[in-house]
Amino acid sequence: MAKLIDGAKAAAALRASVKQEVAELKARGVEPALASVLVGGSAASKLYLKLKAKACREVGILNVRHDLPASASTGDVRSLLTQLNMDSDVHGILVQLPLPKAVDRNSILSAVDPRKDVDGFHPSNLGRLALGDETMPPATPKGIVKLLEAETKLKGKEAVIVNHSIVVGRPLALMLLNRDATVRVCHVHTKDLTAHTSSADVLITAVGKKNLITAAMVKKGAIVIDAGVAKTKDGIVGDVDFAAVSKKAKAITPVPGGVGPMTVASLLENTVAAAKKQSN
């Protein structure tokens, strides 16, 4: 049976360390603050923001939510970001994705001050990642890499990622390359997914499709990270057929309790790092 990778436990340790750093900042008169921007927003986005707000409260980071209507224009969102960029009491800014179709995502991500870009989606932060500088890595890949590094050496490993979004797949590919893994990125147009996944030493999936990854698609002894989130009548599940893949993999993350809490904890780390830099 595979070892269960306990993301909830690892995230609790990260939160404890962030809490300590927040206390040190507050003792110097700095109150770390995160501004969360939601434009319209699905039930899932609202839930993610609630989880992030709860985690902020737990470690003492001030979280201020800014809700814009689904009808907001690119200009409306950019105006809010200009205000938040200028506000020296705000250290971190996150714009919850996805944005409504009428809003130009890349224009919005480029409008966040890179020093406050705790999501790491600004072109200069993604560019830094490509250069091997992980000053502000996106939260989900950061959390995934932390879990992986606790399990294995990544150098020379065959890593396969099933997801090519800017939130997970693209930055994660860069971070794994920074650690000298051999990286393949699969997505919805990949012709033969099994041909790729079945040779992976490290398999990371983030699609949101129940049982996308079956035991036949996984190499014996692989490390499997499931960042998928799918709502079913039995609750939240990941992409991996957990029961069957657990019998074949060396280690596996559960859903829930795997990548999710690590993402939130990594966002807290980025926010405190940003606050520290801006107060020095």
Ligand code: GUN
């Ligand atoms: N949507 C799904 N995941 C994320 C995330 O990590 N950050 C933001 N801003 N939006 C998301």
